[in-house]
Amino acid sequence: MFLNPARDGAVLPILHLNGYKIANPTVLDRIPDEDLHSLMRGHGYQPYEVAGDDPTRVHQALASTLERALDDIAGIQRRARQGEADPRPRWPMIILRTPKGWTGPAVVDGLPVEGTFRAHQVPIAAVRDNPEHLAMLEAWLRSYRPEEIFDATGAPVPNVAALTPRGDRRMSAQPRANGGTVLRDLVLPDFRDYAVQVTRPGSPSSEATRTLGAFVRDVIVANPDRFRLFGPDEVASNRLGAAFEVTDRAFDAEIRPGDDHLSADGRVMEVLSEHLCQGWLEGYLLTGRHGIFTSYEAFIHVVDSMVNQHAKWLKVTRGISWRRPIASLNYLLSSHVWRQDHNGFSHQDPGFIDHVVNKKAEVVRVYLPPDANTLLSTMDHCLRSRHYINVVVAAKQPAPTWLPMDEAVLHCRRGLGIWNWASTAGDAEPDVVLACAGDVPTLETLAAADLLRTHLPDLRVRVVNVVDLMRLQPEAEHPHGLPDAQFDALFTVDKPVIFAFHGYPTLIHRLTYRRTNHHNLHVRGYKEEGTTTTPFDMVMLNDLDRFHLVIDVIDRVPGLSSRAAQLRQDMVDARQRCRDYTRAHGDDDPAISGWQWSPQPPAA
């Protein structure tokens, strides 16, 4: 449970075994008692069993067992708070066995119902048409003795009404069950203080998530009671290790010398189960706290089904007036598809964005910050937001830092924008738009822009970077959607747009298909080609590399194909040379991996 009995509350799990699910017995009801108790003890619990089919006896047995379990919990907490060592307390849990469909109809149409799978969902099906069924329903409902429970007007009689809890003790009014009512803002340090000092576009290089790590560290310090970091043993791997300068990983089993930052009080929750991380974080948010879930990009699909349900909960509760908004569910996905130096094809799937974008627009946000400073600005925004699912994809490897912090903030506020310093079109209408979203696609786009300004200096190129993916959708589809006039201004109404995208290319098409210039939009992205290989080989395998982007420009700008035939051929050859280099050296050509943007183009 990762609970610290000296400080935390406790949970009393009740395993209710009524024996059946839809049409089958449940496994745990049919394994030997000895095995079931072993299983619970193996999970660290002291099981207590309550079983029976006589309601009065079961109610009393359950009440006394609850008392006993609560006494156990109180004892564990008391000893821990008195400083008595009990490194792994055996928390109580209850196994409750009662018949399925208990006190419902015993037999329907000659078949047993109570105590069998037939009690699932609708035990008497034909009450509208079958008088016998209707009579059974009436007998069943009368067995609750409604004349003793309700008065003549149908209201509960006073001694029943007096049993219901009042005020905050009502289940849905419990402040902890309506987390928004107890939610307090995070105390956030100024993210600008963590900025990488950019001397010129692209320099110095920085590791985006490591830069963010220092900010996250100070968020942890400033919010000791309301912020946690969750991850499947990937907090350090995703380079947020600065968190461990100020806290530990929560751990409630044996801790040995040499372990790296484990303690009962850690604010980082790590276990190699995305399901557990997601469940923990959902519970933490729903009870009024804040958090970030960091995961390898490919494996966050493990929680697709869970995030569906959270998104549906967010959507529905937006329309319930007494439900207060909770903190957003923030995903920071790193170790992403484009960097597979040590992993490989199994680790390549940028499709979580596609999955999330299917959910209701008002609860979903997707950000692809291209560098460390834009990541800082983005994450600050996400931590201040409410009732959203924010998906942020960012790199952990050293990469160019494109924007000084003041420009990064403006860029993130806009969500997208022209990078004039990388464009050759200036104030004129461009011949081609190079659009990009994601750190690696941005790098390749800038390198392509460099090649174009060098080899085709009279070509008017506009570079547009997209941080907030939802800006691409029409205004009517998403609250962040860019008005058509602004979209047309940025992407033109009739010029080719070569869009280098982090994920599957079709996502850009589905977001933009209603835009005026959509038929001129050509998207490069991940097309399920990859292996354990170098960074540049990965982009080449998917035709997202700088050379291929230049080829795409030549193929699509009217009139270029004949005049730039030699350049096109050079680009084809450059790809082949890069490929050969990786096969010969096991690494990328330093001319590629060492490429940097310079304010002036090199001589052609």
Next chain:
Amino acid sequence: MFLNPARDGAVLPILHLNGYKIANPTVLDRIPDEDLHSLMRGHGYQPYEVAGDDPTRVHQALASTLERALDDIAGIQRRARQGEADPRPRWPMIILRTPKGWTGPAVVDGLPVEGTFRAHQVPIAAVRDNPEHLAMLEAWLRSYRPEEIFDATGAPVPNVAALTPRGDRRMSAQPRANGGTVLRDLVLPDFRDYAVQVTRPGSPSSEATRTLGAFVRDVIVANPDRFRLFGPDEVASNRLGAAFEVTDRAFDAEIRPGDDHLSADGRVMEVLSEHLCQGWLEGYLLTGRHGIFTSYEAFIHVVDSMVNQHAKWLKVTRGISWRRPIASLNYLLSSHVWRQDHNGFSHQDPGFIDHVVNKKAEVVRVYLPPDANTLLSTMDHCLRSRHYINVVVAAKQPAPTWLPMDEAVLHCRRGLGIWNWASTAGDAEPDVVLACAGDVPTLETLAAADLLRTHLPDLRVRVVNVVDLMRLQPEAEHPHGLPDAQFDALFTVDKPVIFAFHGYPTLIHRLTYRRTNHHNLHVRGYKEEGTTTTPFDMVMLNDLDRFHLVIDVIDRVPGLSSRAAQLRQDMVDARQRCRDYTRAHGDDDPAISGWQWSPQPPAA
């Protein structure tokens, strides 16, 4: 394990605890021994422990423990085969504890490595630049005494080479590990024999999956050694219950009187865990057998991450010559988004198709048969196919049967087609195309076509139904992609297309964005609006209902909006009346739920 010791082989699980994952200890290594053994016993095993850090001793201990465990398994099987009752044998398993990075470098840069998390992946990082690291790597590799293992040419010496298995005993050549080599075709009854006899389009009504169930039953009978049905306790709920006329659910815990078709020999594998079902089926396919996984549509997202990896395996092994193709992974998704009479918003997510379509085109197929006969034809095709992931979405509730079997077969062979009997355009160019994919959208489209022929008899309407969703993609993108000329012929190059789709509308856009007439394509589908409600209320909540489709036609066919203003207003009013009816009666208006297609339009 759901193994029958009297018939099946066995599995000997080894839990290897080397103590750490990436940066943390593993939980199972740090809980008390007593708890770990309880956990294994709780799962039904007899645990044996082998632990140590002296290689020679551990190797010998492991060898003798393996012998003992294999003897245990042989004993269980022998007793079972002699008919001795042992209803729940305690299968052996081994807990193997050795240091992480065992026999690797003990200390690097002053920090312990062997036996710690630092041994993860790359224990000595800087061998290229740091001479000390290089020397450690050399010492480590020399510790394996290469001079005794390899000869002067670098080949293994004869006594080492003699240890390696030969022929089929090599790991990758094991026939069971290259399932395609032992795969035998299914013996398939003629699916036409199970056809619903259609007297006129839409009549009689039939339950598609129940009709399929009889076919599946006979597939089970004809293939007692190579076909299984998998599902999270949804085989009966998804109306494939005919399977239980000939077989049971596999179950290896206690079976009690009154249980519904449980036995140690059942060919149906049911447990309420999509993860387990997926894992079982993948293992079954990879070892040369066949199967179908049936699930509620919304909850198949639980296995998103697993199906990713299977798709990647299929893609990669297509390029490995000695890997033989295996049977396809067949999903039958029912209890789908549009029928939520008993469930609700939590059960509504048609996005598994979107997820699968991101995978490589050559391994992915998606089918939306509109009725029982097309479902039969589709599933017969899927069971004959190899090395694909086939996703089939079909209804279980009573619904119109549109096509006689001979037409259903032709329609499925084509993958899509004009339903001339429902169209008023005849051989002429239509004014509007009503396209549909999925059973409920097809029903609403036909009802809209009925309204249009009644109220706008001079409007030329063409109805196109799509079974094979991949036909919509361009030829260059998917092997099933329809050539552009054929697509243009069906969907026209300039007429409005109102497409009623089963899933999220954007999927149709991303499949068709390159088509000539894409800018005239208007898609209705699920837009995350729903609750526990009637079938017609569900389609109305998402603007997919017949009345809204007619409104879409009026709004989009040039010249119609003024001339059909009254009809448009009637449609708006009809929606409101239907909504009011559901609120007053808790059910759909019988005029809606009882609507049938008739060869002649009713009088306007």
